[in-house]
Amino acid sequence: MELKAFKYASNYIIQSQEEEIKRIALELHEGISQNLYSLSTGMEFLQSAMEDPALKQYANEMTELMKRTIQEVRLLSVELYPTTIDTLGLISAIKSYIKLFTSSFGIVVDLQTTGREMEISEGKSLAIFRSCQEALINIAKYADTSDAKLTILWGLNTLTIHIEDEGKGFELEEENSRNSFKGIAAMKQRMTNVGGECMLHSEIGRGTKVTLQLPVQD
Amino acid sequence: MECNRYEQEKMELNELFLLDCSELRENLSCDFTGVALQQQIGIDVNWPFVCGNRNEKYKHLLVRYGKGIAGKVIASGSPMTINSFPENILGKTTDYPIMIAEKLISAYAVPLFWEGKPKGALLIGYRSKHNFTTEEINTVRDGAKKVEALLPSYFCSN
Numbered sequence: 001m002e003l004k005a006f007k008y009a010s011n012y013i014i015q016s017q018e019e020e021i022k023r024i025a026l027e028l029h030e031g032i033s034q035n036l037y038s039l040s041t042g043m044e045f046l047q048s049a050m051e052d053p054a055l056k057q058y059a060n061e062m063t064e065l066m067k068r069t070i071q072e073v074r075l076l077s078v079e080l081y082p083t084t085i086d087t088l089g090l091i092s093a094i095k096s097y098i099k100l101f102t103s104s105f106g107i108v109v110d111l112q113t114t115g116r117e118m119e120i121s122e123g124k125s126l127a128i129f130r131s132c133q134e135a136l137i138n139i140a141k142y143a144d145t146s147d148a149k150l151t152i153l154w155g156l157n158t159l160t161i162h163i164e165d166e167g168k169g170f171e172l173e174e175e176n177s178r179n180s181f182k183g184i185a186a187m188k189q190r191m192t193n194v195g196g197e198c199m200l201h202s203e204i205g206r207g208t209k210v211t212l213q214l215p216v217q218d
Numbered sequence: 219m220e221c222n223r224y225e226q227e228k229m230e231l232n233e234l235f236l237l238d239c240s241e242l243r244e245n246l247s248c249d250f251t252g253v254a255l256q257q258q259i260g261i262d263v264n265w266p267f268v269c270g271n272r273n274e275k276y277k278h279l280l281v282r283y284g285k286g287i288a289g290k291v292i293a294s295g296s297p298m299t300i301n302s303f304p305e306n307i308l309g310k311t312t313d314y315p316i317m318i319a320e321k322l323i324s325a326y327a328v329p330l331f332w333e334g335k336p337k338g339a340l341l342i343g344y345r346s347k348h349n350f351t352t353e354e355i356n357t358v359r360d361g362a363k364k365v366e367a368l369l370p371s372y373f374c375s376n
Contacts, residue, residue: 107278
């Protein structure tokens with residue numbers, strides 16, 4: 001009974017957190033960004049009517065700063081919540097993230113997809129997406145490798161994702177006892193909450209493999 | 219023919235940047251030196267010239283304006299020091315890609331100015347804790363002046 005309550009609570013916390021993140025991301029994207037865009041257009045209009053070269057130059061700098069801010073806000077919004085997950089689906093969101101991941105950490109990810117993409121709920125998609133994100137960031141932080149591989153297999157009833165690297169790896173039991181697996185624990189919890197599983201395999205000198213499994217047909 | 223001359227000049231310019239990086243690395247006995255430059259189009263920053271790198275990750279890095287050590291130095295136009303990464307850093311560790319990619323523990327970076335605006339950063343780094351002395355800081359600043367002298371050719375040819 002207690003375990004059930006704990007599971008329910010953790011599910012609730014993750015869900016509330018995700019909802020709040022999504023709200024902030026959408027507010028940034030659809031509220032603040034739009035206002036800044038209107039300001040930027042207005043500034044350009046004012047600039048075109050200016051005759052004093054010094055003033056015109058100053059207005060130009062302001063417009064540039066405004067454009068930079070718009071871009072920053074947009075990127076921050078995408079970083080918080082991948083809106084493509086709602087519009088284009090999980091695979092598109094993962095592809096976009098991989099692009100961002102390579103430009104952020106310099107690690108090239110080989111993405112392979114097999115099978116036909118099925119429609120899955122936002123909660124399940126988000127659990128998979130966040131787990132992939134966590135696994136890839138762990139590669140960047142700890143694996144000491146320049147390459148990673150992400151394989152997506154759409155089965156009849158199951159979606160399986162492998163995120164693997166050939167980096168330095170680690171001793172699973174040793175790290176477990178040191179309680180240094182908070183990120184992995186969060187991944188496992190996320191996957192369990194949506195009825196899936198997260199498995200981890202690592203060997204010193206031979207890399208790490210994270211497997212995510214999710215039933216896709218109820 | 220014209221194209222070949224352009225490529226030749228570009229190669230020579232790249233070599234000059236790399237020479238400055240390697241000279242600085244030798245003078246300071248540091249593990250890594252790198253030049254980060256803002257792209258001509260857009261505001262992102264990349265690392266076109268490095269020395270002492272452990273891998274090729276720097277080639278893929280595209281840092282957002284204001285992020286990471288280079289982005290912060292360019293956005294603020296002021297130098298930045300990290301003595302013991304990731305302790306006491308501003309933001310998340312993942313906001314410092316060059317430190318993670320090159321396993322740097324300490325770094326000092328100065329802005330590189332072109333036409334009065336910060337357009338890049340010169341960074342020196344160690345893979346161990348390091349307190350930067352005034353002498354080292356001055357050497358980096360002198361190095362930055364040499365790199366800045368190459369920027370007009372870089373930005374006009376790219």
